[in-house]
Amino acid sequence: MRETLILFKEALFSWRVWCLQGWLDLHARYRRTTFGPWWVTLGTGLALGGMGTAWSVIFGMNLREFFPYMVGGYITWMMWAEFLTVGCGTFKNSPANMVIKNIPMNAFFHPFRQTMLTMISFAHNIVVFIITALIAQSTDFSLWILMVVPALILTFFIGVCVTTIFGMVGARFADFELAVTSLMVFFFLVTPIMWHADGEGARGWIALLNPMAHLIEIVRAPLLGLPPSPISWGVSIGLTLLSFMLMIWLYKTRGHRIIFWI
């Protein structure tokens, strides 16, 4: 147990490596393009712009209130979807698999790198939210926005844990990644992103029982200038501790087998 914790700490402190590599990875995705990683922003912006146009023009909805809420939730969701789906390939995809087979190196480095890459994408997507908020002029800017910092730190941390767990299971079972990908649309629909969580009945309890709802809420609320929800923070911190313990246990008992799985 101690050894695994020390390895985790070591990887955490070699932040220079995974920050640089996360950045290089993102650039590699958009190699030789003029806009580079800003395609993340453009892609998200165009998709959300399309939805906004369709709803306001075709359905005649007033989106000033709703749209910043949806964009904030949507970009946070995209980050989570990437943690979960791309996370399955943390160890088995290149270049991690080649490094694992050839360089004696702390394997926790790979989830940190993977999570960093996703967080940098998210940082690019925040621009879409800022533009939306500026156009809609409906969000009250308040100091609660500062809560986005602890929220993102917690998200990064749980992201690393989840990526390690999903990366290991995904390396061992080829079906896992496909199962996760299939579940994504389901989770997108049952998470309050396109709809509000408030209200009685089904809406309320679906949002309460769905862990994704809380993980998204802690990031979205400060973006909208709203005070943090104690329940969402409680659930998120609980999930982080749980996934941290699961990760340490998995790595301690099965970490040395990763090389055989990939």
Next chain:
Amino acid sequence: MAEITLESVCLDFPVYQGGAKSFRNIALKASTGGIIKHSESNVVTVSALQDINFSLKPADCVAIIGPNGAGKSTLLRVMAGLYRPTSGRVVLQGKIATLFDLSIGLEMDATGMDNIKFAGYSRGLSKEQIGVVREEIAEFSELGEFLDLPLRTYSTGMLTRLIFGIATAATGDVILIDEIFGAGDSAFIKKAEARMEKFMGGSKIIAFATHSNSLARKFCNKAAYLSGGKLIEFGDFDTVVATYEGRD
């Protein structure tokens, strides 16, 4: 003092294939209540190393020789700690440096300089140390201004020089080298050998998988002859090589 000892090391290689790797088996196993047993027997096991014993002391340079598939690369990877032995143990004192597949971890779209920086960080060098090796690598690789261009623009030879420079920049007390002198013209090989001598210098331990006897003879004082995952002979270089060459 650097030292590496292998005590009755065995390595069984599980091969997860088809049925064994699918999620369904585990899911079905649970739902069928153990009537149909898809156990670990679905995993084909290859016995890659059997009962390997030897010990290396400072200034030992051992050539690992043997036919294809003898387990040379696997043995090096066990020594590096990449594979955990199924039984037996590897006792290591000192820092490991590996030269296995050299192109690992290179980012073809990043510049030569960025790659040096990244490789340095990932091998645990500090910012200052990276500054030093950067000069060294620039000098060795003779890439000049090409270091500011992405790797994909390099010729194979240029890439080899850079990779070799990077790989030999980080040093350790125990150096493990897999067959690496494939590419490169004769001028490069000469240069590479000179750098190897510097890299290997001092009281280090070197293990070296190779098919090239001339190269091994130059560096090595010991040899380990592997065949079919077993250590046939270990000892003085000339004696072991004589056995190896005299085999059926």
